[in-house]
Amino acid sequence: MLMEVRHVSKRYGKKTALADVSLKLEKGKLYALCGNNGAGKSTLMRILASVERVDQGDVLFETHSLSYLDRKEIAYFADESFFSDDVEIEEIFDLYEYFFDDFDRKKCERLVYQNGIDRNSALSSLSKGNRVKLELSFTLSRRAKLYLFDEPFASLDPLAREEVMQMIVSCGSEDATYVIATHLLAEFESYFDQVLFLQDGKLIVDQSVDKILGEKQMGVQDYLKTCLRANG
Numbered sequence: 140m141l142m143e144v145r146h147v148s149k150r151y152g153k154k155t156a157l158a159d160v161s162l163k164l165e166k167g168k169l170y171a172l173c174g175n176n177g178a179g180k181s182t183l184m185r186i187l188a189s190v191e192r193v194d195q196g197d198v199l200f201e202t203h204s205l206s207y208l209d210r211k212e213i214a215y216f217a218d219e220s221f222f223s224d225d226v227e228i229e230e231i232f233d234l235y236e237y238f239f240d241d242f243d244r245k246k247c248e249r250l251v252y253q254n255g256i257d258r259n260s261a262l263s264s265l266s267k268g269n270r271v272k273l274e275l276s277f278t279l280s281r282r283a284k285l286y287l288f289d290e291p292f293a294s295l296d297p298l299a300r301e302e303v304m305q306m307i308v309s310c311g312s313e314d315a316t317y318v319i320a321t322h323l324l325a326e327f328e329s330y331f332d333q334v335l336f337l338q339d340g341k342l343i344v345d346q347s348v349d350k351i352l353g354e355k356q357m358g359v360q361d362y363l364k365t366c367l368r369a370n371g
């Protein structure tokens with residue numbers, strides 16, 4: 140097991156973002172983290188990335204309590220870009236090399252090239268799709284134990300979404316664990332090992348995709364709908 144979330148709750152003022160969430164992330168698995176707007180996906184991702192503290196409960200990373208020191212083993216693609224438009228692509232290479240010991244510059248250069256992105260272009264001149272692919276190239280060029288992608292497909296067209304998914308599954312290592320927060324479960328269900336579904340801050344589904352498709356004989360989206368109905 141790579142990570143364990145135990146009875147975690149998080150509030151923002153009066154708003155409960157996460158309520159008593161417990162789950163385990165196994166090594167080598169690809170997880171889909173789903174839920175409606177405001178369900179708590181990004182909050183959970185920030186907690187897993189160790190950039191947000193929990194109010195209650197605890198998070199174990201391997202055998203110890205998760206701390207900011209573990210960020211060196213966790214590659215996090217946030218739902219908002221870390222970089223302002225005036226940053227140059229070459230500067231991002233230098234920043235990654237400076238901040239992350241596990242950054243594989245050659246791999247990143249190759250990915251940027253394969254995606255047809257000119258390293259001399261300004262960040263602001265890239266299309267939405269190329270900007271996502273560029274930032275994913277950096278995230279995927281770290282040799283992390285855990286990769287977190289918060290809504291990597293947001294506002295991409297179907298072709299770009301497929302390319303982004305392919306990039307994630309083809310660039311990774313077999314031992315690493317991947318969590319993708321997404322609304323687009325039906326489109327990519329066959330890629331995932333396990334689906335986590337949040338509703339109003341509560342984890343109501345933590346289920347194997349094989350089990351849903353095989354034993355339950357239904358698509359993941361339909362399965363989630365029945366779980367939602369059962370949950371009132």
Ligand SMILES: Nc1ncnc2c1ncn2[C@@H]1O[C@H](COP(=O)(O)OP(=O)(O)OP(=O)(O)O)[C@@H](O)[C@H]1O
Binds near residue numbers: 176177182183
């Ligand atoms: N920094 C914050 N300050 C105040 N409230 C917050 C903050 N972050 C999240 N929230 C609230 O916590 C709840 C969960 O938000 P979160 O962004 O985690 O949901 P989400 O599932 O990622 O939603 P979306 O799909 O819209 O991105 C929401 O009601 C949100 O308004």
